[in-house]
Structure formats: structure tokens, C-alpha cells
Amino acid sequence: MKILLKNIEEPDYTGSIQDYRRKGGYTAVSKAIKEMTPEEIVEEVKKSGIRGRGGAGFPTGVKWGFIPKNTDKPIYLICNADEGEPGTFKDRIIIERDPHLLLEGIIITSYAIKSHQAYLYIRGEFVYGANRLNSAIREAAEAGYIGKDILGSGYNLDVQIHRGAGGYICGEETALLESLEGKRGWPRIKPPFPAAEGAFRCPTIVNNVETLANIPFIINNGGESYAEIGVKNSTGTKLFCLSGHINKPGIYEFPLGISLRSLIYEHGGGIKNNNKLKGVIPGGSSMPVLASDEIDVSMDFDSLANIGSALGSAGVIVMDETVDMVDVSLNVAKFYAHESCGQCTPCREGMPWMRDIISRIKDGKGKKEDIDTLLDITYNVEGKTICPFGEAGAWPIRAFVNKFREDFEKHIN
Numbered sequence: 001m002k003i004l005l006k007n008i009e010e011p012d013y014t015g016s017i018q019d020y021r022r023k024g025g026y027t028a029v030s031k032a033i034k035e036m037t038p039e040e041i042v043e044e045v046k047k048s049g050i051r052g053r054g055g056a057g058f059p060t061g062v063k064w065g066f067i068p069k070n071t072d073k074p075i076y077l078i079c080n081a082d083e084g085e086p087g088t089f090k091d092r093i094i095i096e097r098d099p100h101l102l103l104e105g106i107i108i109t110s111y112a113i114k115s116h117q118a119y120l121y122i123r124g125e126f127v128y129g130a131n132r133l134n135s136a137i138r139e140a141a142e143a144g145y146i147g148k149d150i151l152g153s154g155y156n157l158d159v160q161i162h163r164g165a166g167g168y169i170c171g172e173e174t175a176l177l178e179s180l181e182g183k184r185g186w187p188r189i190k191p192p193f194p195a196a197e198g199a200f201r202c203p204t205i206v207n208n209v210e211t212l213a214n215i216p217f218i219i220n221n222g223g224e225s226y227a228e229i230g231v232k233n234s235t236g237t238k239l240f241c242l243s244g245h246i247n248k249p250g251i252y253e254f255p256l257g258i259s260l261r262s263l264i265y266e267h268g269g270g271i272k273n274n275n276k277l278k279g280v281i282p283g284g285s286s287m288p289v290l291a292s293d294e295i296d297v298s299m300d301f302d303s304l305a306n307i308g309s310a311l312g313s314a315g316v317i318v319m320d321e322t323v324d325m326v327d328v329s330l331n332v333a334k335f336y337a338h339e340s341c342g343q344c345t346p347c348r349e350g351m352p353w354m355r356d357i358i359s360r361i362k363d364g365k366g367k368k369e370d371i372d373t374l375l376d377i378t379y380n381v382e383g384k385t386i387c388p389f390g391e392a393g394a395w396p397i398r399a400f401v402n403k404f405r406e407d408f409e410k411h412i413n
Helices: 017-021 027-035 038-050 060-064 092-099 099-112 126-143 173-180 209-213 215-221 223-227 260-269 300-305 325-339 345-362 368-381 389-403 403-412
Strands: 076-081 118-123 160-162 204-208 237-244 249-255 277-281 315-320
Touching: 017 099, 027 099, 027 215, 027 403, 038 060, 038 099, 038 223, 038 315, 060 325, 076 099, 076 173, 076 209, 092 099, 092 118, 092 126, 092 209, 099 118, 099 160, 099 209, 099 215, 118 126, 118 173, 118 260, 118 368, 160 173, 173 204, 204 209, 204 300, 209 215, 215 223, 237 260, 249 260, 260 277, 260 315, 325 345, 325 389, 325 403, 345 368, 345 389, 368 389, 389 403
Parallel strands: 076 118, 076 204, 118 160, 237 315
Antiparallel strands: 237 249, 277 315
């Protein structure tokens, strides 16, 4: 079942508005605006059961429903295209190869939440993607899907691109809002949540690229049809990014609930050089690693949470028997120490401490008590920061130590 990659997988598909319409594109916008009320669209998305694809997995329709009723303030939609999670490259392919699919989702969502201004906050490094989106916005405006009086309905919508400056923290929705407003990308204390007070202190919905790209299918086929795909509490399809020591790396789309073993061995072609599997990160670098005997797990929100990890962004990083997990944990620790925004003391101080301790262990200068000190730091960071960045840095380090302690002990000994 393909929802997001069905156009992209056609070899002659260019992503132009002509190609997109040839494949049935923008019919969902027409249906939504001409035949449905905003409230009906929100209910349809609730029926679909779709959960946010940016990593948190919060029910999308429920989030939309948090917009205050009868507010006299402008309402904003922000598409989070700041894809910076290591091991993740799913949003990029939609942006670059099928930009009108994303735009159609943005238009429908804006109409559903009664927004007349949408922003696409895109990662600064995505230069080509930003250019593709700019071209697509022009095409859509010329065709009457963006601008004033869309399809003669009286509904107006402006869509603007805002390019980030390369900060990983700006993928967190409130840091993104601060950056969009021209300030330093520091996460905000919640509540208030963005739906009540977001961009420019107005009601705001922030949705991930992949989330919004699913909306046209839901409108065309109905929320109940979407809910039949996948498994309970994890409906629809998901883009899985396979990388690392795997024979067929790339982006795959499958219904949620496919097994991790099937992803690696059946679809990913197995481990390179016929080596043995050592570990897998299932959801991007911030998610706890799984050992080789934990891959008979369903790739959905609840199943991965039940075994102590998370689906996250579904960036599946495969590591074979040749990998030293101290090297991997040092790489991860360096990244999060560098990307900490510095606002919260546990994160600002804890991330470099973990980096320095792991670096000392790797260099053969570690002490036996360093391993337990690392674990202690992770517990003093987790849950003690304004945003989930603390967990993003603490969870993977703790999992590396707990599941591959022998690698750390080998360096110390």
C-alpha cells in the first residue's frame, strides 16, 4: 500500500503540477473546500487515527481540535520541514520529489483550522528542497490553489517559506516558533501549548511534512479507510529510512506494524558482507538502540515503547558485528553536546560531560566507575529540561551502556 511514494516511484514523474494533477492531485483540495466544512475535515482526520510523523506521535486530529473556538486572533499553520534527526531522510524526498503533495496537505489543513497564513519552516541545508517548494508554490498560486478566493470559495491562503539556519533544536516546535519570529531558537515552557499561543502569540498548529502529506489521501478516501491501514493506535503507512550496514539502504513505505526483522532482511536485503547483526536504532539517533535479539518487534508506536525504545522518525540505523558501540555512543554524544541550545543547565552541562567521559573511555583512560557515572548523568538530564532534547541525548547513551556494557568494559580494561 503506497500513499506517499506512489507518485515518486514512477520513473517519469517530475513533481510538476501537471504531473501531480495527472495523478489525481488537488482533487482533495477541491473536495475539502467545496464539499466539506472545516469541522468535518477535523473530524475525518480524527477518525483516521493518524498520529504525528515528526517523532512525538501525538494524534493529529486531536491537536487540530485544540485551536480555541471563535478566537479573534489570526491562526497559523506551520509545516515543520526542519528534518535534522541523524538517520532520517523521509521528509526530504517528499519536498524534493513530490512538493505538490505536501502543498495540498498544507492547503487542506489550513482550511480545516481556519488559517489564512501558512509557513514552511525548512532546514537551511535543504537548498534544493527550498527551491523546489518555491517553484511549486508559484505553480499552485497560478492554478488558483493558493492566494485569494481559492476555487471561487472566498477562502484566502498565503504560503511562505522560512529557511532555518542549521540548528537541530529548531526541529522542536516551540524552538521553531522562536526562530520563525526572528529570535534565538530556544524552546518555550509549556503550557501554553502552540495551539493556544504559538507564533506571534496566536493560535498555531505545527505539523511535520510527512503528517501533512497524508491529508489528501484521508480526504479523498475517508478517515475510516485510512484507519484500516496499519495496526491499532498506529494507523496508516509510514516512511522508513534504512541506513547503515544494510545491502539495500533507502526509503521504504509500509503500513505501520511491519516487523523490524522483515524491514532489515526481507526488504533491506540483509546485512552487508553476510555479517551478523549487532544492534539497530529504530527511530533516529535519539531513540534507544535495540540488540540483535530484539528485532522481532512490530514497527509501531506502542510496540516499540513496550520494549523500551520508540518509533521516533523511523530512521532505522543498522549496525553489524564489526561496530564498536563506544565509537557509536561517542558520535551520538558529540552531536547532542554540539546541538544543545544551552538554555537548561542539565542539558548544557550534562551532554558535554557524557561526551568527555565516553571520549576518555575510548582513549583507554577510563575508570570502571565511569560507566555508572554515565548512567547517573542520563537520569539527571532526562525529564529535567524544558524540551525533549534532554531525553534525546540521554536515552541513546543509557541504552548503549546497558545493552553493550562489554564494549565499554573492554576499553577500560
